[in-house]
Amino acid sequence: MLEPEIRDLARGKNFAALTVIPKSGHPMTHMMWVDADDNHVLINTELGRAKATAMDNDARVTVAIFDAANPYHYSEVRGRVVSTAVGQEAADHIDALSNKYTGANYGFGPTDKRIIYRIEPLRQRTM
Secondary structure: OOOHHHHHHHHOOOEEEEEEOOOOOOOEEEEEEOEEOOOOEEEEEEOOOHHHHHHHHOOEEEEEEEOOOOOOOEEEEEEEEEEEEEOHHHHHHHHHHHHHHHOOOOOOOOOOOEEEEEEEEEEEEEO
16 A cells, blocks of 8 residues: 555655666666556556666666655655556546646647556655
């Protein structure tokens, strides 16, 4: 289960640093929009992007979520991808995220195909 304080940070208009492990073995970090359900951190990206390929190949990830009002207040979730969702669910989710962060729908390109990664926390902490 995701700790309530972390869930609330992820549901707020706060950015996250997603760290994944690509095949090279050298971790890479991406600044992301972030969301959460009661049990998972949710990351939405485009199919085929480097971060998506890395998560498909190695489910281990770390997500650090920074409080926009106070960046010294942040949460870290070390976990693993336990499921994904594509299609209309992922498209609706990116529109909801875009509305949260920008106030408007995402504005898909003609080839955009989205995927949601559900990340189960294995270790959680808040500073």
